Amino acid sequence: MAVAHQGKIVLYSYWRSSCSWRVRIALNLKEIPYDIKPVSLIKAGGEHHSNEYREINPMEQLPALHIDGCTLVESLSIMQYLEETRLQRPLLPSDVVKRAKVREICEVIVSGIQPLQNLSVLIHVGEEKKDAWAKHWITRGFRAVEKLLGSSAGKYCAGDEITLADCCLVPQVFNARRFHVDLRPFPIILRIDRDLERHPAFVAAHPSNQPDCPPDTK
Numbered sequence: 001m002a003v004a005h006q007g008k009i010v011l012y013s014y015w016r017s018s019c020s021w022r023v024r025i026a027l028n029l030k031e032i033p034y035d036i037k038p039v040s041l042i043k044a045g046g047e048h049h050s051n052e053y054r055e056i057n058p059m060e061q062l063p064a065l066h067i068d069g070c071t072l073v074e075s076l077s078i079m080q081y082l083e084e085t086r087l088q089r090p091l092l093p094s095d096v097v098k099r100a101k102v103r104e105i106c107e108v109i110v111s112g113i114q115p116l117q118n119l120s121v122l123i124h125v126g127e128e129k130k131d132a133w134a135k136h137w138i139t140r141g142f143r144a145v146e147k148l149l150g151s152s153a154g155k156y157c158a159g160d161e162i163t164l165a166d167c168c169l170v171p172q173v174f175n176a177r178r179f180h181v182d183l184r185p186f187p188i189i190l191r192i193d194r195d196l197e198r199h200p201a202f203v204a205a206h207p208s209n210q211p212d213c214p215p216d217t218k
């Protein structure tokens with residue numbers, strides 16, 4: 001089905017949100033122009049809990065993308081929509097097994113790691129325990145990712161082309177560093193992250209290059 005691409009694309013994003021960051025990378029890789037609408041996860045108890053934003057995303061989470069006359073939530077669904085409607089610079093391999101491998105790595109990160117170290121979960125866990133909690137779950141998840149990459153990785157997560165798995169991996173590595181996870185046991189993860197850190201699409205999507213990044217953290 002042909003999709004009419006009309007109107008401005010707007011990404012509701014927070015500079016340090018890894019889920020927003022995934023989508024920023026995918027948009028940049030596909031060279032899709034978009035505007036950022038910053039939504040603070042911190043200011044006034046979190047703008048994502050406002051009535052206005054709840055109408056956009058009932059889960060009160062970032063990101064959301066306004067595109068083609070509709071509003072989409074859930075970063076992986078958004079990236080898959082981009083993949084299905086913007087065919088330039090594919091982010092899924094044509095080989096079906098490789099595609100499954102990409103989705104496998106995405107799922108481990110998107111469902112198996114990030115939700116456990118999400119802000120609302122950490123608030124629930126409590127100030128005293130939150131760092132150890134996040135570190136534990138990221139380390140556990142990265143053990144699985146490293147093992148999966150052992151059979152799927154080439155230059156990047158699945159072979160030598162950048163895929164959705166790389167869009168998910170790089171922001172998760174940033175989070176791992178925030179929580180002081182020891183990354184030495186994960187040499188493949190580290191190598192891929194290092195290779196992508198200078199890629200223009202990843203640089204432009206980096207938290208430090210976002211309009212809402214506080215000047216003192218740049």
Ligand SMILES: N[C@@H](CCC(=O)N[C@@H](CS)C(=O)NCC(=O)O)C(=O)O
Nearest residue numbers: 017018019061062074075118119120
């Ligand atoms: N499965 C969702 C998760 C979204 C999510 O957890 N977003 C975080 C930022 S990375 C958030 O908005 N957290 C707010 C909160 O926990 O209150 C997705 O992939 O889009």
